[in-house]
Amino acid sequence: MTNKKNVNYVSKDELGKNVVHKKQIVNNEKIEIKDNEKGNKEKNTSSKNIILSIKNASYRYSDALKDDYALRNVSFDFESGKIYAIRGRSGTGKTTLLSLISGLEKCTEGEIIFDGKSLKDMNLDKYRNSDIGIVFQSYNLLPFMTASENIILSMDANGLKIKNKKEKAIELMEKVGLKESYANRKVLRLSGGEQQRVAIARSLSYNPKMIIADEPTGNLDKQTETEILDIFKKLAHEENKCVIIVTHSGNVCDTVDVVYDLKNVKEVDEKNKI
Amino acid sequence: MFILKNAWISIKRNKGRNILIGIIILIIACACTITLAIKNTAVDLIDSYKSAYDKEVTIGFDRANMMKDFDPSGAEGREGAREKFDNIASFGVSDIESFADSKYIESYYYTYGVGLNGNNIEKAEIESNNDMPNGFGHGKGNNMSSTDFTLTGYSSLDAMNEFISGAYTMSEIADNAWDIAFDGNYVFINEELATFNSLKLNDKIKLEDVDGKTYEFEIIGIFKENDDDSVESMSMFSNSVNTIITNTDAVINITNGNENLKPSIYPTFIIDSYDNVDELQKEFYEKGLDENFILQTNEELALSGVSSIKNINSFATTFLVITLIIGGIVLFVINMINIRERKYEIGVLRTIGISKLKLTMQFVFELVIVSLVALILGAGIGAVCSKGVSNYLLESEINSSNSKSEEINKNFGGLANRHGLEGGMHGKGMPVVEAYDSIDAVVDITVLLELLGIGLILVLISSIASMVSIERFSPLTILKERS
Numbered sequence: 001m002t003n004k005k006n007v008n009y010v011s012k013d014e015l016g017k018n019v020v021h022k023k024q025i026v027n028n029e030k031i032e033i034k035d036n037e038k039g040n041k042e043k044n045t046s047s048k049n050i051i052l053s054i055k056n057a058s059y060r061y062s063d064a065l066k067d068d069y070a071l072r073n074v075s076f077d078f079e080s081g082k083i084y085a086i087r088g089r090s091g092t093g094k095t096t097l098l099s100l101i102s103g104l105e106k107c108t109e110g111e112i113i114f115d116g117k118s119l120k121d122m123n124l125d126k127y128r129n130s131d132i133g134i135v136f137q138s139y140n141l142l143p144f145m146t147a148s149e150n151i152i153l154s155m156d157a158n159g160l161k162i163k164n165k166k167e168k169a170i171e172l173m174e175k176v177g178l179k180e181s182y183a184n185r186k187v188l189r190l191s192g193g194e195q196q197r198v199a200i201a202r203s204l205s206y207n208p209k210m211i212i213a214d215e216p217t218g219n220l221d222k223q224t225e226t227e228i229l230d231i232f233k234k235l236a237h238e239e240n241k242c243v244i245i246v247t248h249s250g251n252v253c254d255t256v257d258v259v260y261d262l263k264n265v266k267e268v269d270e271k272n273k274i
Numbered sequence: 275m276f277i278l279k280n281a282w283i284s285i286k287r288n289k290g291r292n293i294l295i296g297i298i299i300l301i302i303a304c305a306c307t308i309t310l311a312i313k314n315t316a317v318d319l320i321d322s323y324k325s326a327y328d329k330e331v332t333i334g335f336d337r338a339n340m341m342k343d344f345d346p347s348g349a350e351g352r353e354g355a356r357e358k359f360d361n362i363a364s365f366g367v368s369d370i371e372s373f374a375d376s377k378y379i380e381s382y383y384y385t386y387g388v389g390l391n392g393n394n395i396e397k398a399e400i401e402s403n404n405d406m407p408n409g410f411g412h413g414k415g416n417n418m419s420s421t422d423f424t425l426t427g428y429s430s431l432d433a434m435n436e437f438i439s440g441a442y443t444m445s446e447i448a449d450n451a452w453d454i455a456f457d458g459n460y461v462f463i464n465e466e467l468a469t470f471n472s473l474k475l476n477d478k479i480k481l482e483d484v485d486g487k488t489y490e491f492e493i494i495g496i497f498k499e500n501d502d503d504s505v506e507s508m509s510m511f512s513n514s515v516n517t518i519i520t521n522t523d524a525v526i527n528i529t530n531g532n533e534n535l536k537p538s539i540y541p542t543f544i545i546d547s548y549d550n551v552d553e554l555q556k557e558f559y560e561k562g563l564d565e566n567f568i569l570q571t572n573e574e575l576a577l578s579g580v581s582s583i584k585n586i587n588s589f590a591t592t593f594l595v596i597t598l599i600i601g602g603i604v605l606f607v608i609n610m611i612n613i614r615e616r617k618y619e620i621g622v623l624r625t626i627g628i629s630k631l632k633l634t635m636q637f638v639f640e641l642v643i644v645s646l647v648a649l650i651l652g653a654g655i656g657a658v659c660s661k662g663v664s665n666y667l668l669e670s671e672i673n674s675s676n677s678k679s680e681e682i683n684k685n686f687g688g689l690a691n692r693h694g695l696e697g698g699m700h701g702k703g704m705p706v707v708e709a710y711d712s713i714d715a716v717v718d719i720t721v722l723l724e725l726l727g728i729g730l731i732l733v734l735i736s737s738i739a740s741m742v743s744i745e746r747f748s749p750l751t752i753l754k755e756r757s
Contacts, residue, residue: 099750102625104624104625104748104749125629127627128625129627129628134626136625136753140621140625141622142619142622142623144283145283149283153276153280154626156276156279156280157623157626157627158627202626
């Protein structure tokens with residue numbers, strides 16, 4: 001039995017134009033379709049370029065009881081060129097879903113298809129250092145390295161063969177709004193926003209098809225949050241990357257193209273019983 | 275390549291911890307170098323002992339086999355044994371030459387004795403028996419009991435066991451004695467016999483066989499018999515007063531064609547390996563050796579002299595094992611701590627897609643680099659120390675061996691080294707002096723290779739901590755903990 005509800009609301013886009021939001025709730029999914037005032041729907045509604053597909057994914061920790069799932073029967077599709085938010089309260093399995101998408105954990109049931117291939121059949125190390133880029137709330141940069149060294153390390157992990165990796169690192173830093181002079185600074189000497197930019201630059205170092213960000217703006221102020229989100233939007237809309245942001249920030253949800261709302265597993269179970 | 279680069283960056287970053295690991299490995303390397311050097315030197319010494327003792331085989335009666343059918347308490351039994359003893363087919367010089375023609379035998383020598391009477395000298399009147407007991411000659415020494423003297427011929431210096439063991443010592447010797455001793459009618463006589471007959475060096479003596487044929491010999495040396503109980507006597511004579519020593523050719527010249535003379539022969543064969551004795555015995559039987567004879571080796575004697583060195587070797591081995599166990603545990607623990615401290619780094623590197631294998635290799639490379647530097651330094655320091663330590667431990671062995679070697683030379687009148695004893699002594703005594711001069715060269719390529727092997731084992735043991743941790747840690751859990 002499905003449980004659907006439609007809601008409309010209006011917000012401003014990056015150009016200050018009004019954007020109409022239509023929400024459709026299907027069980028534990030909340031799909032948000034965003035159109036601009038001119039009725040240009042082609043970008044968001046007509047595209048079927050699915051890069052990642054989660055099919056009935058469930059996850060249970062190895063030491064958990066038989067029915068004690070951290071995530072249950074989740075099915076989402078993600079398309080290239082869009083920016084997504086996965087939203088949910090604490091304990092709904094946002095981080096678990098992120099770890100499944102990023103190949104750090106494997107589904108207990110169901111499967112995840114990336115670019116037509118099941119993650120089960122892929123080399124997940126290769127997947128993480130070639131196909132996707134991961135950005136964390138706490139940046140997860142190596143503190144003993146400089147900003148450029150962190151980015152170059154990621155290139156090395158990918159096996160990228162270019163002559164001047166440092167030049168490429170600086171180019172990526174500039175792309176995320178960092179000056180060249182930051183390249184040789186130890187990351188601990190950078191601010192939170194600057195570190196997050198380095199982390200984004202690192203995730204872009206091998207030009208992945210998808211960026212996964214876990215609360216990327218959780219530690220940042222509003223202004224920096226907006227700047228970081230702008231970077232993600234550009235990556236999605238201008239470079240045709242699929243950007244997935246795990247968040248509980250309303251500001252992020254307002255910015256993205258699509259919001260997936262994760263419900264608590266127990267809540268969903270109760271609804272299904274009804 | 276980037277793994278090596280990362281390893282190097284990590285080493286530079288964690289200077290303190292790597293210096294600590296380096297110091298521990300250096301101490302282990304130093305201890306191992308000294309221990310290995312001592313151990314290898316001890317092994318060299320044992321080999322030296324073994325090589326100093328030629329692998330000898332002699333022919334002896336299989337007494338147990340001979341006596342098993344007889345009652346030794348009864349007169350009939352004793353008579354039966356004697357009869358059987360008399361019927362044993364003996365062997366001569368030609369048989370020995372035939373036996374020696376074997377792939378297992380490197381060389382051989384023998385003593386050849388015959389009983390003769392005095393012509394111009396008199397037998398020293400003592401209460402003794404100048405027989406050659408257990409002789410394997412035609413008369414098995416029986417005929418010699420009725421003669422005045424025993425003329426014993428040696429085929430070479432090597433055969434002169436009594437001098438080597440110290441039972442006899444040369445008291446006077448002609449300058450050219452060892453140049454002519456094995457080629458002509460020259461003899462060494464007992465000091466007491468010389469005194470009894472007022473004989474001196476270069477005097478000529480005449481001996482005659484049972485048929486009255488006379489043979490003349492020139493005295494080129496006078497020896498005395500040591501009655502010191504501490505001297506391990508390997509003599510076949512109970513008393514040498516009436517024993518006259520010459521070379522085997524001289525005895526063969528006397529015995530050739532004379533059926534009445536019953537010479538006794540004692541061969542010694544130098545073999546390539548004790549493992550081949552059974553095969554050799556089989557071959558001897560096929561060549562006609564009576565099956566009442568068996569082959570006897572000097573293996574037990576050869577190994578008896580190395581017990582103290584073996585103790586040093588065992589001590590070194592035990593010390594080495596303990597050092598490695600303690601060192602291994604300490605390194606393992608340090609690496610466990612190291613890994614725990616670097617969990618975050620592991621999490622980040624795993625998250626950005628560096629495989630477990632590459633990550634493990636990075637940690638192993640870090641250890642290998644630190645270990646190599648420490649091993650080289652440790653080997654250097656160990657090489658300097660090991661010389662003193664090993665020589666201190668082995669000092670008494672060296673002194674004892676050197677003095678023994680000098681003693682053997684003295685037994686031959688101090689001239690034997692010029693005549694083939696040096697380096698080639700078929701020692702019934704001790705190894706030659708030269709073998710011990712090389713003890714100082716203790717840290718050689720073998721030690722360094724062994725040390726390298728130990729280093730690799732230590733690195734692998736220590737790396738187990740990182741391998742297990744990298745395998746076990748979930749990157750997401752690590753990063754969550756950090757967050």
